[in-house]
Amino acid sequence: MAHLYDDEKKIGYVASDEVNAPQHDGMSIDTISALVAEDHGHEIQLRTMSWQKAAWLLAGDQVCLAIMAQTWSLSVLGWVPGIITMVLAGILFWITSMTMWRFIMKYPQIKDICDFGYYAFGRSRLAYEFTGFMLLANNIMLIGFHVLTGAKVLNTLTDHSLCTVTFSVIVSIMGVIMSLPRTLKHVSFMSMFSASAMGLAILLFLVFSGIEAHPGLGYSGEWTASDPVRTYAFPLAGTDFVAAMGAVLNISFLWVPQILFPTFISEMEKPQDFPKALAVLAGISGFLFIVPPAIGFHYLGQYSTAPAFGSLGTDVYKKASFGFVIVPTLVIGVIYANVSAKFIYFRIMGNSRHAHSNTVIGWGVWAAVMAVIWVIAFIFAEVIPSMGDFLSLLGAAFDSFFGYIFFAVAYYFLYQGKFFAGIGRSIMTVIHIFVMIVGLFLLGPGLYAAVKAIMVDYSGSTRPAFTCKNLSI
Template sequence: MSKESKESKEPYADETSAPGYVEAQDSDGTSVNTLNALIAEDHKHEIKLRTMSWQKAAWLLAGDQVCLAIMAQSWSLSVLGWVPGIITMVLSGILFWITSITMHKFIMKHPHIKDICDFGYYAFGKSRIAYEFAGFMLLANNILLIGFHILTGAKVLNTLSDHSLCTVVFSVIAMLMGIVMSLPRTLHHVSFMSMFSAACMGIAILLFLIFAGIEDAPLYGYNGNYPTDGPVRTYAFPLPGTTWVACMNAVLNITFLWVPQILFPTFISEMERPQDFPKSLAVLAIISAILFIIPPAIGFRYLGQYATAPAFGSLGVTAYKKGSFAFVIVPTLIIGVIYANVTAKFIYFRIMGKSRHAHSNTFTGWGVWIAIMAGIWVIAFIFAEVIPSMGDFLSLLGAAFDSFFGFIFFAVAYWQLYKGDLFSGAGRSIMTLIHVFVMLCGLFLLGPGLYAAVEAIISDYSSSVTPAFSCANASI
């Protein structure tokens, strides 16, 4: 079979067409020679992608994960109560680590994987349908998330300026800033921004905790201003009258924070030593275990049933609210940049293929890159303006997309890695049962979880909704 006919038959991350392809693997299943050939090939290009150290990858992971969603977890605890809430957080963290390690092992066995679409292609037996389906979900998930970050940027600017301009204008400002910051084509460069992103979000969280602790009482809660809903209190289990839909959306809010793996294959593909990814993952796991549980728990302790999402909105002193929320503008934009970079690369390499423009500083290459990036941010801006409640749509994302990219894909990948050897020994048997549970979690999110998210959106539409491209004040 000719090279051309082979490429037309398998155009997605085709291992056998790569320079230096061999089947040799080391003791942990890594295709070492193939991986080295891919890195050597990349380093011949003018624009080199595989350049990140594990330390820079750790910063990139932290920049993506240390985000505003942390400040929505106190609200999840206010819905679920201490016991179900903390159990959900801890269980989500454990499953995050296990599925991420499974993902890394699978990618090391198939080192040509460049993104989650290639991952789906191999995990489902070189299925083109799986590739295109994952591609659609990658675009939908990431563009909606970028839209959410545009909306959040507008909220920050509204809050800081006391709504000095139309909210649409603030959204346009956030969009333009995002386009400019997204111009670097390598994640190596984006990782530098991530350092500042994580640091600013850390400052915002710390200031919030200080302010929540020193103020007499929160001001605002979803059931009315303090003390409309009585004195601040915490509780072990959901309060009487809490609906199943509310509980499910609180669970989705937690799992959404713990499921960033849609980006991980792209991150790994730009590491100089992809074998070192578990080191970066360990750094992220430690940071996440601290920030995803302790600040939300402290927030719930001081805000109780008045907790909002994000929790900044419950603070009673305007200066406290502005002083802590102001730092969120940095991670809001930079996390949007990370998602835009991964999204643009998927589109860019589908268009440019293996042409010299794909990896060179040519006018055509940069022109296409800038056009794609601008298009992504403009589409995201439109979504941000026309969707009445981005919070509910994040629950929809968590159910529809995270069910696959956080659970189902990795349960299938585990089966591909160890089929025929699933119960050889106690350790392997335990891991197999855990991945069966992972699959069940994914199916649960895809079924009852998706139903709850849709019910919340229907409820929003049944009440008064913000009109599209509204100038209404979006301050928290």
């Protein structure tokens, strides 16, 4: 963790409420300017993103395949609990993201979620190391999920022309190559194409699901005239806690990208402009996370699958819509790989000249770290029988911290002694108490439900490791 301490020493940093510097909502503009000036003195400059590029990067991360799993969540929860959960998750996303930003502006030397945990928990080295473990476990498992998703896309498009493990190798190699750019500014350029491709995939799905006479199949079996498509306000009879909690975790997982935000903010030239990028993301997410899933549930009803492409009854429709998912699958994997690699890379390189210069050693270490990340992700993708189950486990174990608990704690340190200073602050204090309760609920009952779901799935047949089995949707 030397780079964090070195940064504090180098700029002579103290918390911004302790200095007489120009302030903007609790932040020291002088401190931010010093960090940017230091970065721009390096050969490889990281703090170069405008808020517009940051908005594209955010959209590239959030406009993802998980949107197409929300139709299934609605089919489990029904209209009323489902839409309420989606809207509530969106509101909490905005509030917690703004709390994160304000905390980072107080400690602008924060470079990643691990630094955030270090300061939020009283400059605790243990919190830093534990957060680092969660960061790597979460991100590498997610990259593995995208490797597996890429293999599914290629299986579907080619009618399983090659062994599935071969497709996974192809996706992993492409991921390593695309991950070589060191700055998120360059990755944000890829994100434009990623978000556009996913948007097109969603649009095609909605068109195809609307023009089809009926869906093809759902988890309960093929469509039959005796069981026509229907929607419902509340969960169907027989829906147990584990199923309902799985649907809730599926929604909350989509609305918890904050694990990446500190790294994104640290590479903005003007991090004080982050709320502009966040507002763009909130608008896009609010629409895409609710409207397409709702339309999908209307057409698919109880036959909804995750992702919803699998419910389409015509193979051509599946291929035409699902095929575009290969772009966001790769790009989102690259984003998570970049954030993970930077955490490892700067632990290895520290503040040496290789860390910020175009040297053979610098680029060699970067490429090696990236290759190791993708290889481990590939292994996870191949040996874990059900990545979906493990993502639910990650959502309960880690998103409870990265989406809720961390920011309730950060709020406490930001406004300690001023929790009820006015009506607005009092309302926000109550909301953050609720945020902590939500986080603890996901960590407790949510984790229990995720483990139970894994036990149920593993009691039946599971996908063998390094399989050639056809994984087409």
